[in-house]
Amino acid sequence: MSNFRSHIADGSTGDGRRRTGLRSAVVGHPCSNERGVALVIVLWIFIFLFVVAFDFSASVREDAFAAHRYAEESEGYYVALAGFERGLYELLQRFSQPLRSTLSPATELFDGDWREESYGEGSYSVRFTDEAGKVNLNRVDQETLRRIFTNLGVEEPRRSILVDAILDWIDEDDLHRASGAESDYYMSLSPAYTAKNGRFDTVEELLWVRGVTAELFYGEEGEAGLRDIFSVDSPIDRINLRTASAEVIHALVGLPLEKSREFVEERKKSSESTAADLLKILGIAAGDAAIRQLVFVNPTVITIESRGGRKDSVTRRQVKGVIRLAAGRQGYQLARWVDRDMTGNRQ
Secondary structure, three states, X not given: OHHHHHHHHHHHHHHHHHHHHHHHHHHXXXXXXXXXXXXXXXXXXXXXXXXXXXXXXXXXXHHXXXXXXXXXXXXXXXXXXXXXXXXXXXXXXXXXXXXXXXXOHHHHHOOOOXXXXXXXXXEEEEEEEEHHHOEEOOOOOHHHHXXXXXXXXXXXXXXXXXXXXXXXXXXXXXXXXXXXXXXHHHOOOOOOOOOOOOOOOOHHHHHHOOOOOHHHHHOOOOOOOHHHXXXXXXXXXXXXXXXXXXHHHHHHHOOOHHHHHHHHHHHHHOOOOOHHHHHHHHOOOOOOHHHHHEEOOOOOEEEEEEEEEEOOOOOOEEEEEEEEEOHHHOOEEEEEEEOOOOOXXXX
8 A cells, every 4th residue: 555655656756757847848949949040030131121221212312312413403504505605695796896996885794793694494694704804824924924923922932933833834845944843743743744845725724733722723712813814715915904804903913902803893884995094093104014914905705604503403504615706706716615614613
């Protein structure tokens, strides 16, 4: 009897051990581990899909923005082109009038101001510049260059570097002026290039010349830049007093910039002014050496700048063309065209 109870006790104890072992087996069963791994994999898949979706939406937004920007630029280009054509028409109409010894009505166009007009849902602004109202960069001499940089406030030794480097860039030899630069200097730069040893094709080439910085070329607030003073398209080696800007007069004659601007305003008031009248306003006497730098002629090579765009858009396109009026003012020749001009010009 006691043995029977012992067997029962042993059996119950064995069942308990088996149940305990079963519970342990269930807890550590491989299926439980697989469910945890599957959950981690699902989470990683969701993260991956989220990243892909975010990247795709960002790409779509960028493409949409680029398409919108392209559409605005294209529209701005054709509005600017319409402004150019309108400006060209007005120019030819003005210059069809007979030439006079006093200021032509057409010279009113060359006051440096932008003329804005509406065009459909957009607008364009047009500006006219007489190239003869600037200093011819390919014909300028050392004395004139030095006077210009002096009047612009450039001090030594930088002034001599600029004068000599510009002349070295133009001449056809490889001989250095005292403060100039030839190909050996430019080849030591990064990126390396050679001296032109020839005429400037564009005023922007000045940026390749030793000593010419972006600040000097474009000008700073309230100051003239070299691009406002020099031209490669002027047909003469002097300055047309009829159309010269205040910045050019300041640089060439040495008259303070504010006084030069007052002169330009006075010039606007009367289309009957003669050369003597203008010289008197400038305070230049008949025997003054500065007279040799000035001339009184009608414009023949003219730059028309036009920029346009939608009225509700900040994107503006700008184009520029240099026009040579034909002999007898019957027609014109397009001498230079810039399809994407810089839009940062001062007004």
